[in-house]
Structures are given as C-alpha cells and as structure tokens.
Amino acid sequence: MGEEQGQVMVEAVEIHKYFKDLHVLRGISTRIMRGQVVAIIGPSGSGKSTFLRCLNRLEEPSSGEVIVDGIEVTHPRVDLNKVRAEIGMVFQSFNLFPHLTAIENIKLAPIHVRGASDKEATERGMVLLKKVGLVDKANAFPDQLSGGQQQRVAIARALAMQPKVMFFDEPTSALDPEMIGEVLDVMKSMAREGMTMLVVSHEMGFIREVADHILIMDGGIIIEEGAPVQVFEHPTQLRTQNFLSKVL
Amino acid sequence: MIIPVACDDKRTGRRTAHEHYERRLWFRRYAFLGAMLVVLVLYAIFLLPNTQKPSRTQWALITGFFLLVLAWVGSLTTDDEKPTWMGAVAAVAFLFVFGWLFYRYSGAQWSKLVFVFLNKGVMEGEWVPLLEGLWVTLEIAILSAILGVLTGLILAVLRSLNNWMLNLIIIAYVDVIRATPLIVLVVVVYYALPYVGILLSAVLSGILALTLNCSAYASEIFRSGIESIHAGQVEASRSLGLSSMKTMRLVILPQAFRVVVPPLTSTLTGLLKDTAVCSVASIVELLRAALQIQAWKANPTPLIAATVIYLLILIPLTRLSNRLEVRMKTRLGSAR
Numbered sequence: 001m002g003e004e005q006g007q008v009m010v011e012a013v014e015i016h017k018y019f020k021d022l023h024v025l026r027g028i029s030t031r032i033m034r035g036q037v038v039a040i041i042g043p044s045g046s047g048k049s050t051f052l053r054c055l056n057r058l059e060e061p062s063s064g065e066v067i068v069d070g071i072e073v074t075h076p077r078v079d080l081n082k083v084r085a086e087i088g089m090v091f092q093s094f095n096l097f098p099h100l101t102a103i104e105n106i107k108l109a110p111i112h113v114r115g116a117s118d119k120e121a122t123e124r125g126m127v128l129l130k131k132v133g134l135v136d137k138a139n140a141f142p143d144q145l146s147g148g149q150q151q152r153v154a155i156a157r158a159l160a161m162q163p164k165v166m167f168f169d170e171p172t173s174a175l176d177p178e179m180i181g182e183v184l185d186v187m188k189s190m191a192r193e194g195m196t197m198l199v200v201s202h203e204m205g206f207i208r209e210v211a212d213h214i215l216i217m218d219g220g221i222i223i224e225e226g227a228p229v230q231v232f233e234h235p236t237q238l239r240t241q242n243f244l245s246k247v248l
Numbered sequence: 249m250i251i252p253v254a255c256d257d258k259r260t261g262r263r264t265a266h267e268h269y270e271r272r273l274w275f276r277r278y279a280f281l282g283a284m285l286v287v288l289v290l291y292a293i294f295l296l297p298n299t300q301k302p303s304r305t306q307w308a309l310i311t312g313f314f315l316l317v318l319a320w321v322g323s324l325t326t327d328d329e330k331p332t333w334m335g336a337v338a339a340v341a342f343l344f345v346f347g348w349l350f351y352r353y354s355g356a357q358w359s360k361l362v363f364v365f366l367n368k369g370v371m372e373g374e375w376v377p378l379l380e381g382l383w384v385t386l387e388i389a390i391l392s393a394i395l396g397v398l399t400g401l402i403l404a405v406l407r408s409l410n411n412w413m414l415n416l417i418i419i420a421y422v423d424v425i426r427a428t429p430l431i432v433l434v435v436v437v438y439y440a441l442p443y444v445g446i447l448l449s450a451v452l453s454g455i456l457a458l459t460l461n462c463s464a465y466a467s468e469i470f471r472s473g474i475e476s477i478h479a480g481q482v483e484a485s486r487s488l489g490l491s492s493m494k495t496m497r498l499v500i501l502p503q504a505f506r507v508v509v510p511p512l513t514s515t516l517t518g519l520l521k522d523t524a525v526c527s528v529a530s531i532v533e534l535l536r537a538a539l540q541i542q543a544w545k546a547n548p549t550p551l552i553a554a555t556v557i558y559l560l561i562l563i564p565l566t567r568l569s570n571r572l573e574v575r576m577k578t579r580l581g582s583a584r
Contacts, residue, residue: 058483081486084489085488095483095484099502113490158488
C-alpha cells in the first residue's frame with residue numbers, strides 16, 4: 001500500500017483538545033489510507049470518540065490540523081458542509097430523524113445537499129436499504145424499528161451521500177447482543193467493498209477480523225498501533241497489555 | 249351478593265347468571281331502584297312546599313327529603329355491583345334535585361335577577377353592534393396571533409445562531425416585553441407613540457401591542473422547543489452535510505413543532521382574552537361595544553351577553569387545543 005499523498009484519505013496532525021482545563025487529546029497524529037479499515041480502541045475516557053469527532057469538527061480541535069482527501073478541514077474558511085458531505089458518520093445512539101420514515105431519513109440529505117431529484121434519491125435509497133437488508137421497512141418510522149434495524153438504516157443514510165470515508169463512533173455499543181451481529185455484517189461487507197473506515201469500537205472479534213490497522217489510545221495519546229495480529233498477540237506497551245487483558 | 253359469571257348451562261341444570269338475578273331480593277332489582285329515584289324527583293317537583301320562605305316544620309321536611317335523596321343516590325353510585333350508568337343517572341338526578349331545591353328555597357329573587365342580568369328587552373336591536381365588536385376582536389386576535397407567532401419563531405431561530413450580540417438584543421427585548429403589563433403596553437403604544445411621530449390607528453396600535461406581547465412569549469416557547477430536541481439530531485444532520493438553516497428547517501423545527509403546540513395554543517387562547525385590554529385604547533372590540541350599550545341602556549345585560557360570547561368561543565378553543573395536545577403526544581416522541 002503506497003504512502004503517496006493521493007493514497008492518504010484522512011490525516012491528523014498534532015490534534016490537541018481541551019475541555020476547559022482538561023487536556024483530552026494530547027497531540028494525536030495519524031494517517032488513514034484509502035481503502036483502509038482503521039480501528040481505534042482503548043479504555044473509557046482515552047479520547048477515542050473525541051478524536052473521531054474532531055476529524056469532522058463536530059468537536060472543534062483546540063489546535064492541530066485535519067486533512068481529508070486533500071482538503072484541510074480545520075481551515076477557518078473551509079466549506080464545512082461540503083467536506084462533511086464526503087464523510088459519513090454513524091453514531092452510537094443512531095440519531096435517526098424520528099419524524100421521517102426510514103426511506104425519508106435516507107433521501108433527505110441527497111435531495112437537500114446534492115440536489116438529487118426525489119425519484120433518484122428514492123431509487124438509490126431503496127438500493128441501500130436492500131444492501132442493509134431492510135427493504136420491507138422502508139416506510140417504517142424509527143420508533144417502529146429495533147435498535148439493530150435503526151443502526152442499519154443510519155448506516156444506509158450515511159452511505160446515501162456516497163462518502164469517501166465512513167466514521168463509526170461505537171456503532172454497536174447501544175445494541176442488545178443479538179442485534180450486534182447484523183450491524184457488524186453490514187460493516188464487514190462495506191469493508192470488503194473497499195470503503196475507507198475509521199471505527200471506534202469495543203468489538204474485538206470484529207476488529208481482529210476486519211481491521212487493517214489498530215490505534216490504541218489511552219490518556220489522550222496513541223500508545224500503540226499496528227496490524228491486529230501484532231497488537232493483539234504481541235503488544236509492546238504495558239498499558240496496552242493491561243487494557244487487552246481486560247477486554248480480550 | 250356475588251353472582252358468579254356462569255355460562256348458559258341448561259343441560260346440567262346449573263343456574264345461569266340471569267336466573268340468579270331473577271331470584272334476587274325484590275327490593276334490589278334495578279327497575280325498583282330506578283322507579284324510586286323517579287318518584288323522589290317527582291315528589292321534589294310537585295309535592296314539596298311551594299313557597300320561598302318555608303316555616304320551621306317545612307324546613308325540616310325539606311332537609312329530611314334532601315338527606316333521603318342523598319342517601320339513596322349515594323348507595324346507588326357507590327355500589328360496585330351496580331352498573332356505572334346507574335351511578336351516572338343517579339348523580340344527574342341528584343344535581344337536578346339540588347339545583348331545584350336551591351332555586352326554590354335559597355331566597356334569591358330570580359325574576360329580579362333576570363331583569364337585571366338577563367334582560368331580553370335591553371338587548372333588542374343591540375346584537376348587531378355587539379357582533380361588530382366581536383368581529384373587531386377576532387380581527388385583532390387573528391392578526392396579532394399570526395404576526396406574533398411568526399416574529400417569535402424568527403427570534404428563536406436567530407437565538408439558535410448563538411451570536412452574542414444578537415442574543416443580548418433579543419433577550420433584552422423579551423425581558424422588557426414580558427415584564428410590562430399588557431395594559432401598559434397598549435397604553436404606551438396608543439398614547440405615547442404619537443409623540444414621536446408614529447401615528448397608528450387605534451386598531452393598528454392594538455395589533456402592534458398584542459403582537460409585541462405575543463412575540464416575546466412565543467419566542468421563548470419556540471426557543472425551549474428547539475433546545476429540547478436532542479443534540480444528536482443536529483450532529484447527525486450536520487455530519488450529513490446539511491447546513492445550519494437546512495438542519496433547522498428539515499430536522500429541528502418539525503420535531504419542535506410537536507413540543508411547542510401545547511404552550512403555544514394556550515398563549516394564543518390568552519391572546520384572544522387579552523384583546524379585551526385593547527378597550528382602553530378606544531378600540532371598539534367586544535368588551536367596549538358591550539360597555540357602550542350598558543352605558544346608554546343603564547343595564548348590565550350586554551356585559552353578560554359579551555361574557556357568554558367569549559365563553560362560546562374560548563371553551564371550544566380550549567377543548568380543541570387539549571385534543572391537539574393529546575394527538576401530539578400519541579404520535580412520535582422526541583428523538584432517541
């Protein structure tokens with residue numbers, strides 16, 4: 001996998017984040033290549049979600065730069081909406097729009113951001129619903145869907161914008177165990193199709209199977225990184241070993 | 249007496265519920281009870297002393313009768329074995345008897361009261377001015393409501409931009425308007441503005457004052473509705489690439505709508521009542537029209553008529569807004 005500039009999808013340079021006096025991110029720098037699946041793991045409070053949210057400026061980094069597909073996201077005059085349209089995000093609490101049906105949730109952004117016609121957006125939306133296995137739920141409202149179904153609709157909604165990279169902020173942490181599998185299956189098929197993914201998660205089985213690269217965060221810094229086999233089997237840091245011994 | 253709910257079982261010879269009923273003690277049958285109630289009511293109407301000032305013995309008779317009715321109705325309504333409709337009928341009968349006793353024996357001079365407050369003669373030919381006043385009331389109320397709600401919505405959306413200067417101005421506006429009694433606001437708009445060259449007709453100044461008042465309350469209602477929407481909704485919408493304004497229009501406001509309808513409808517009902525305050529600005533709305541008739545006919549019946557008209561409009565309005573509130577609640581709840 002080449003390291004030329006064209007292959008770098010997301011680059012973070014020395015990201016620092018303060019919440020009042022709390023130094024939550026202490027200089028995170030990393031690169032995510034096109035087509036890579038990168039997992040971020042670590043104990044609670046290590047700053048994983050904060051880091052992910054800094055990348056599309058849902059949280060404003062206190063300092064540092066974020067570059068996504070060549071565009072400097074942290075630039076003061078950047079067209080943030082345009083950048084965000086290229087980054088898909090899936091949240092722990094799904095955040096589906098409760099006043100819209102599943103298909104309406106999915107076609108909202110393509111129509112109002114990309115100017116797609118209702119027909120186009122609906123067709124593509126149905127294709128995505130088929131992909132996540134929920135065609136028959138197209139006209140259901142979120143409160144009529146189970147957690148796993150909602151999350152799959154949320155993934156379809158993010159995919160509807162045809163993003164270049166997908167961020168997942170603990171996508172299965174709010175799900176009952178029997179529904180985690182169906183969501184992970186969707187994520188696996190996305191990875192197989194070559195989507196660049198950045199996943200904050202505790203699902204070690206999934207990560208071991210699918211991730212190309214793992215970042216281990218603790219106390220606001222990346223304490224270790226590498227391929228899953230290497231990190232899980234031969235962790236070099238003591239803190240990594242401590243953390244892994246608790247979760248594996 | 250507990251009656252088991254049994255099915256029809258003539259083959260085995262076991263008694264059905266109906267047969268149990270037939271064998272009940274005769275004085276507990278529903279028909280008998282109902283008949284007794286009717287007898288009591290008829291006695292109240294025709295056989296109680298027909299005088300406004302009963303003597304001592306007559307009072308004893310009346311009190312005894314009342315207690316009897318009370319006891320009878322009480323036993324009917326509190327007995328769980330009796331159907332609920334029976335309790336309802338008994339309660340209605342009781343209210344009727346009570347009202348009748350009050351009417352007869354409370355010593356009120358009903359005919360005099362009717363002459364003063366419900367005088368048909370006074371109102372003859374005066375309905376048209378009263379209804380013209382009502383028309384003005386409705387005009388003012390509807391215009392102020394629309395303008396006030398729109399202004400309030402705009403103010404709330406501006407507040408959501410979190411610009412500190414804008415926020416300061418809006419907060420000052422809302423605080424001043426809400427702290428000013430409406431009648432003072434109307435008086436200031438009507439009497440003071442002309443001194444700075446702003447000359448508005450009476451009706452327009454009434455509408456202006458009511459709009460200002462409504463907009464302040466409406467903006468707070470909308471603001472709290474907008475803020476009640478889970479932050480995750482905004483995050484999801486923004487991360488799809490939707491702008492701030494599009495997020496507000498497509499995601500936040502549709503959800504906030506359900507939250508704001510109850511307080512908003514009660515504010516608007518209050519607005520309709522507040523139109524009466526505009527009478528101090530010489531606007532001839534319903535109240536002032538009624539006062540004018542009262543002044544030249546020297547009889548307060550027009551005021552009673554105006555009150556009744558207010559009730560006829562406001563009670564259905566309140567019921568309607570309650571129904572709306574219930575419908576909003578049974579639909580989708582707020583974001584998860």
